[in-house]
Amino acid sequence: MNYSKQRESVLQALRENVVHPTAEYIYDIMSKSDNPVSLATLYRNLNQLTEAGKIKKIDGLENSAHYDHNTSEHYHFICTECKKVFDVPAEVADAVVKNTEEKTGFVIQSHDVIFRGLCNNCKNR
């Protein structure tokens, strides 16, 4: 993987975004910035960065993928009201994995958890 200005900008855009954005969202904010990229380049780089483990792709939310610059082990929460995505700690992860490996005999390489509910803003109306 070579260096490229565009890829750097994509990473940068992700880092500046607390609320894990979709490709479309990133595209829009980058388009308004002084470092716009084409859609093809954006998707290409999101895939490459994911592949390289520099960002995380979050599937299973609505129709489109979300992206996360936080690569440490953690889970995700999506608010059914405001649709924002939050990181949540994955404290019981080891227990979950061990338990499942024991029950099934399967070899677990990774796992993802998505919670749905109301965030602290939305739960108080």
Place this chain on the structure above:
Amino acid sequence: MNYSKQRESVLQALRENVVHPTAEYIYDIMSKSDNPVSLATLYRNLNQLTEAGKIKKIDGLENSAHYDHNTSEHYHFICTECKKVFDVPAEVADAVVKNTEEKTGFVIQSHDVIFRGLCNNCKNR
């Protein structure tokens, strides 16, 4: 929701399939059966059945959704080798939810867990 022969066949096809199929897979096997349905009808019914809680839609696996006739609480495992999807027990679910609610303050309405790894067939080459 009215009765319909086609919807019954869709449910039937799902029940006969241990390995949670995609819409495309169901469409293919039904097309070869003596109860074929159109793609539109298939998707319509999968959505309705999901809505009605009679089946479960599994998002976050590859590109397309998988469907599960098992509506009891459980998690899913996809084999990275053979791509089959298995049910796994959700025994620690309560602990996971409670822990996360306490740490975040969020109200959790539901959660999904997807494991990736090697199933019993594939782990032995």
Place this chain on the structure above:
DNA sequence: AAATTTATGATAACAATTCTCAGTTTATAA
């Protein structure tokens, strides 16, 4: 059995993503 509601198939439309390809950058090697 007429009227109303809901379902169907064929196919068009759609949204998210990937592919193609000619031109440009970046890295490598002579």
Place this chain on the structure above:
DNA sequence: TTATAAACTGAGAATTGTTATCATAAATTT
């Protein structure tokens, strides 16, 4: 340094999974 190769880019076409449209048909209600 050039010059060669490898990786990257933007524009837009193509693909994929899914939903919408609509005329007809089946199911339910009266």
